[in-house]
Each structure stands twice: as structure tokens, then as C-alpha cells.
Amino acid sequence: MISKLTGTIAHTDAKSIVLDVGGVGYKVFVSPDIFSKLETKASLTIWTYLAVRENALDLYGFLSLSELNFFELLITISGIGPKTAMGILSVASVHSLETAIHTGDTSHLTKISGIGKKVAEKIVLELKDKIGPGTQTPEQEATMKNDSDVVEALKSLGYTPAEARDALKKLPKTLTKTNDKIREALKILGK
16 A cells, blocks of 8 residues: 655646656646645655555545545545545535534535535535544634635626635635625636
8 A cells, every 4th residue: 555655746737746756656636725735846745545446546645644534534435436535625624524524514515516415414424423523613614604605606606616616715814704705706716
């Protein structure tokens, strides 16, 4: 099992990187959020999960051990494979996902492309006892709800969920009101 790699980035594309480790190039699939953080690093250490299938050996990479551990929890659920798990991790932080699961907030999980109400309920049911209690403050929970509202508003204006989430990630952390966030997100999307 390959569990950690340290090397230099030899190549990148939209879904993966090639990490040169001692002259051997490892293709590692990473989430778009992780990928954006990797662009500035020439050398890095990445935690990996090796998915073994009948016709392929795929490596999935994470910048932190907590992301890898949460990924491994997600793929224990029937019907959620590595690609879906990467999709889930690409739209929210591990902390906010754990809080959503602990509080039973399926609406937060259904914002993810490919995750319907039944699958979200299954994730909550199967992982609620496997993760610790959420430690978000009421302010952080309000921010999570606020962000969901912003994504929904942008979707209703015709933007894709991915465009809405990308714009949300670029917003200044000082914005707290939903209307202000929507206004700034529209400016970002209009560029």
C-alpha cells in the first residue's frame, strides 16, 4: 500500500497531478480544492489512498491526514466510491462535513453534485456514530447555512453549482450577510 509520497510536481491537469518521487512519476487524483493549493508548490508531501480495481490501480491524494481519514470513512458506505468521495471533499471542509453529519443536516450534503436525499441520509446514518461530535460554534453553523443559501441563490440565477462554490471560496471572510455575499459573488462571476 502506498500511503504517503514526497516529491516534486512534474505535471498537472484538471483532476490529477504527476508527482516525481525519486525518478518515478505517480499519477495522483486530487480534488479541485486541493489542486488549487498545489499549484503554488513545487515540492510537497501528500497522503494517498490506493484504490485497487480489476483493471486499474488509482492513487487519490490529500494534503492532510484528516482528509484521508474522512475519505476512507466515506468509501466504506455502499454506493460511494472514490470519485464520489473526492467530489464530497471538494465542496466542503472535513470539519463542516463532520458537523453536518453529526447534526443530521442532509440539506448541506445534497448540495453536492450526485448526492441525493437518500444517499445523504445514508451518509448521516452510517457515519454519525463513527465521527466525533461537531464542535462548530453557533456562528460557524450560521455561516455554513448562509453559504448554502448563497449557493442556492446563484444556482437560481443560472450559475452551475461548481461556479457558485468557486465564487463562494473566493469571497472575503469578512462578509457575513447573505445579500453581501451574493453581491460579491456576482461581481466575481461577472469578471
